[in-house]
Amino acid sequence: MAKSAPLKVVSDDPAEENSVGLSQVDHIIAKIVERIRFGEYAEGQTLVARLIAKEMNASVVPVREALARLAGEGVVELLQNRSPRVKKLSNKEVLDALEVWEVHAGLIARLAAQKINIRGNRALLKKTRKQIASIKKKKNRSDLFAEVIVMQEALGKIVDNQYIQRVTMSLHTELWTKRLTDAIPDKEWPAYVDDFIEIIDAIDAGNAKAAENAYRRHISNILESAETYLHER
Numbered sequence: 001m002a003k004s005a006p007l008k009v010v011s012d013d014p015a016e017e018n019s020v021g022l023s024q025v026d027h028i029i030a031k032i033v034e035r036i037r038f039g040e041y042a043e044g045q046t047l048v049a050r051l052i053a054k055e056m057n058a059s060v061v062p063v064r065e066a067l068a069r070l071a072g073e074g075v076v077e078l079l080q081n082r083s084p085r086v087k088k089l090s091n092k093e094v095l096d097a098l099e100v101w102e103v104h105a106g107l108i109a110r111l112a113a114q115k116i117n118i119r120g121n122r123a124l125l126k127k128t129r130k131q132i133a134s135i136k137k138k139k140n141r142s143d144l145f146a147e148v149i150v151m152q153e154a155l156g157k158i159v160d161n162q163y164i165q166r167v168t169m170s171l172h173t174e175l176w177t178k179r180l181t182d183a184i185p186d187k188e189w190p191a192y193v194d195d196f197i198e199i200i201d202a203i204d205a206g207n208a209k210a211a212e213n214a215y216r217r218h219i220s221n222i223l224e225s226a227e228t229y230l231h232e233r
Contacts, residue, residue, distance in 0.1 A: 024058070028066040031056060033075070036086060037149055037174040039142070043088040047076065075172050087175070091230040094176045095223065102219035104167060110212035112158040113203045122204060124154040129200045136193040145181040148196065149174060155203075180222065183229050195221075 032052070035041045053063045067084045070076040077087045089097075116122055128151045135144045152173060156165050184192050195218040202211035 025062045025065050025069065028052075028056060028058060028062055029070060032066060032070060033172070033174060036075070038146070039178075041086050043086055043175075043179075046083045046085045048083045073170055073172060075175060089176055089179065091227065094179055094230060095227060097171060097173075097176045098180075098219055098223050098226065101171060101173065102216050102223070104164075104171065105219060106212040106216040108152075108155050108159055108164060108168070109199055109203055109215040110208045111161065111164070112155045113206050113208040113211040115158050115160070116203055116206050118158075121158045124157055125151070125200050125204060128154055129197060129204075132193060132196050132200070136190065136197075139186075139189060141181045141184075144193065145178045148177055148181070151196065151200070158203075179230070180226065183226075185229050188225070188229075192222075 032041065032047070041047065047067060049060050049063045049067060052058075053060045056063070067076050068078070071078045071084065074093075075087055076084045078084050112121075116125075128147060131147045132144070132151070135147060152168065156168055159165075195214070199211060199214045199218065202214050
């Protein structure tokens, strides 16, 4: 993965903590989440604020604030007398997230289908569909995980609703989607991938009801079997 772009340098003087811009903290949060998404930070990995600050050419102060905020969102764990670490979700937490995502993803799919004919929106999904179809043959789980996140981002752009985007970000699908794609049994792989193609095709056709039903059915099917195959790993 290419190294993240340097951030604006901020003084390490604690007295300047109140002067740290919120936008910089948001930027650091986005970079940390991006590194989780691309596998640079794995579940349970220690996050040393001083090293992150050095890598991002930033002060330790906004990095610590970013880590604290991510802890509040359930992405990072703050440990007593130890550096924070990327949270390792329990199987129950993954299933809990899926229950929420079933409703939220269905809404996103429905709204995306309603807006697919707006200029440029259809192109956002065209490449993703092709990539997912190719991944089905290769059975590359890491690639599928990455492409599903790309699909979610594309749907967010199509929907263009700031409240939906905030909820999507707070759910941090990059944490538990990888767990699912890694754990899906080989026998369920074709159907698992085909679900995403069906979702995209329904959105592309502008069929809002079919798109919502396809995404919700996909998550519902996972919920029925995920508890078993997550525990088997």
